[in-house]
Amino acid sequence: MLTLIKNVECYSPSPLGTVDILIANNAVAHIARDISMHSPSLNIIDGSDLIALPGLVDSLVHISGGGGEGGFHTRTPQMQLSDASLHGVTTVIGALGTDATTRTLPDLVAKAKGLNIEGISAYCYTGSYHLPARTITGNVTDDVVLIDCIIGVGEVAIADHRAAEPTFQALAEVAAQARTGGMISGKAGIVYIHTGDGKRQLSVLHDVVDNTDIPASQFYPTHINRNQSLLDAGIAWTQKGGVIDMTTSTNKQFIEEGEIPAAEAVAYCLNKGVPANCLSMSSDGNASLPIFDDVGQFVGLEVGKVGSLFGAFKALVLQHNVSLENAIAIVSSTPAKRLKLHHKGKIEVGCDADIVLCKKTTLDIVHVVARGKQLVKHSKVLIKGMFE
Template sequence: MSPSSDPAGGRGTGPATASASRAESTDPVRALLLRGGRVAGPTGTAVRDVLVVGAQVVAVDADLPGVRLPGVPVTEVDLAGRLVLPALVDQHSHPTGGGGGGGPHTQNLPIRFEQYTTAGIGTVVGCLGHDTVVRTHEALLARVRALRAQGLTGYLFTGEIGHPPATLTGDVRRDLALFDEVRGVKAAVGEVGAVGTVDELRRLAGAVARGSRTGGKPPVLHLHLGPDRRGVDLVARAVADGLVPAAMVTVTHVNWNPDVLAAAIDLAHAGVGVDVTACIRPDYFPGAVPPHRAVAELLDRVPVEQVTVTSDAGGAHPHDGALVPHRPVLLLDVLRHCLADRVAPPHLLAAVFAGNAARRLGLTGVGTVTPGGRADLLVVDGSGREPITLLLGGRTVVEAGVPTVTDPVGDPPAPDPVEAPV
């Protein structure tokens, strides 16, 4: 896309552009007609034109005629056959920074707005991990609201690795009932100090179900797995006994190793969601299943609607005496490899990287490219090699890999490296 294609009225970087994004509702309405892209729909991918007016997709059709809207400027852009996917939905990230398990010097920094957008991410669900002393739910909620103000769709999970969990209000049910931003509970199994018995898991699931009903949202229990089978086996017992409804559970980090992945496949057959983690890869964690290969194996063996991929951005791992941070762009790397290896047709990858998570979390308007939805659109070439363009709410925030909207605070970091599939 060219600079003139920006429905917000032009390009810019730095605080001025971020301020403009916060005042988006006062900007004049503009329209964008994307022609000739290969649009990933619910059942397939086909060449379609996409009309965006303001923040919404209003039409997707094989050959839209020239559009004239009284008082609304319309810009046409030829996508020349590039893929149009929904912006990625990252349902497991640490926007306030993760890590810290090795002492204060191992704490990672907060994640900037443009680090998410240059990774093709339009929706972020933040969570906490081992550290709920320095990093609190209050700080996480504030960071989510800051990302929302800049244009991302942002939510969070209450809870943590430890059990009983730290929360915003002191009670899982109150968090779910009182805060729209809270879309579920993160907990852990198979870790020291985590949920350790079927009865503990049952009680936690009951609290999630009751709080979610009160808050008018689907019950979501997002479970961190450790690198051995103990956690998976505990979940399997709880689901098999009927004590925890499978449909409310997602297990994440399923690609720690082939043994955990195989056990997670069995859980998926019982109805549990299975989530591949982009930063769990052999060069970071020896013995891990490469994320794109884990996606391929899962899609070969379980229903596509059970499979998601997340970044787990914000953590870090030690390497040669230094800490290697886990960036949101790792999620885009997995998508690129899936496209290059033709792991699945683009419309199924759109479900795995966006639609399935949105559906499980009860989010409407994101995760699909359909009329009436929010215009969060990821434009990428079919091979996964070229720079991306990203629209959020109809506004171009990344163009040809370069962020056009940046965080208003602090100096922007060097661009995150993007791995081109070979």
């Protein structure tokens, strides 16, 4: 399977100028100014007036669906292949959240394996909001070591009324288990953290890092754009070497209550001197976004969209004047590096051929290639999931 992208302005995420990109099977085989070859099986993509960037890496998607706050009938649907591919997301990491009762880890792993067959790359976390963590094998370390698609534990909830209010000791223990599993298997062993709007904010993470030998890089807190106070606390966390993640799925009520749009929050952090390699965004796709009335009664919900990640990327560049190089890093190379997905998040020879081709002026997506296979052509879905 050969694909040749001609005359495209390439960002790896660092700018490479106008080049040709040869893809053989699932990997980038060659990048040069002018590649000339002929083969009856060669797929040629005209990259003129387009830019190429690495496929987006979404570090939090409820790929198997999530529980809703309004009862059994409000459980959110599974993610479909085109929910990701149409919006340039070629790598997803699946998680359980509040509901680890009707949503299970075996189902999550099966969904990840199914998405890998359909065409994108999918990984997942063991555990859920609560500690002690639910696992498949009986403990976190064994799940990370023995189950190929599991790369860490999460999303463990802190500072949230739905959390198990994890103690310093409990969080330190699960971090050590995940870290050990990561070391043995060569994976990230990351502890992905759901951060609520409670007054404790990130204090328990500071307690673990300050009182154990576990580094800040072992934790990956998300939802940091919930409010201004939490965002400032997140900036303090990056000063210890940690990364912070902004959530791109939102609704009108969340914004009215003080949530900061993800792109705006990232731009604020960059202006405060936080480096791009300490910042990322994720969609929280297929999560429930509950809507409450004036007295706090549930009245409905919206569903998180994987496509919101690319929308926030565009807003970074077009509305907040963040450089393409930094914006691309925030949605591709930074999460890939933090999750130790070394073959993702960059356009380099030998890396997975996950490439998004966009219009230069509008950043609208034209073509999407994932693991060497073209999934989107001229902004239309070329390959659909099994049940789409």
